[in-house]
Amino acid sequence: MVSTSNHSPALESWQQNLAPYNLGYRIKLVSQLLSRKFTDKLEPFGLTPFHWLVLCCLWQEDGLPTSSIGDKLKQVGGTLTGVLDRMEERGLVRRERDTHDRRIWRIWLTDAGKELETILPPIAAAVRDEAMDGISFADRELFSQILNRAIANLS
Template identity: 85%
Template sequence: MVSTSDYSQTVESWQQILAPYSMGYRIKLLSQLLSRKFTEKLEPFGLTPFHWLILCCLWQEDGLPTSSIGDKLKQVGGTLTGVLDRMEERSLVRRERDSHDRRIWRIWLTDAGKELETVLPPISAELRDQAMQGISLAERELFSQLLNQAITNLS
């Protein structure tokens, strides 16, 4: 038989894993809030946060194979293909077959996609700064490292 005091201690220790106090719930809430705010900021450009992620990949390395973008973003092909279709329709990217392996499609930024690199990162930085108000640079770095470690632990 479990004593009342043992039961109370167990319930108390669970408080940190139960919503709305759990780390997972709070990370999900933070993600939703950031996504909602970022979606609002991207709306005038006709973009979504997923477009932003693809653009970021290509700003870092233009001409990536579709599979590499999917790997970097942990996305399945069908989802990525549809988003790339819409980005191509909007003349943000173009697709070309790889000259050495015709099975591979490479994704290249158009001039319009390249121009967004001067416009969108400051918008993202402004939102990040808003979210991180009152948090020192050292704490931000530690937070980023801890998130990376948790992601690695679960991957």
């Protein structure tokens, strides 16, 4: 870190806002490192972290409208449509029109998509546990609450 011994307290306070010491940079770095590690683990399955997120939504509630998945993941339609196209090509999901409103497409897991529910969560947990090694359960919970609050503050 840059020495601030010859600077005023105001400047010392300001230094913590500079990369690579600021909070935003460090959160981005953690995100990139987690994503890289998880991407490596998902690669043998031909999946990406975004596929994982969509699968998680559908494991919790199968048959969601595309818009609901986008809302949950805070994604725009075009991005999600491409991901769903690739997941459908791989035989993980199928699309069906809503029986009550033909404008709505519902996304359903196939048997292959359902099978991944027993395979992928332990892999994700192992990556999480590696990242959280040496951090107590209480601190993990506090960290999660702080992140949730920051997300809410900025949303």
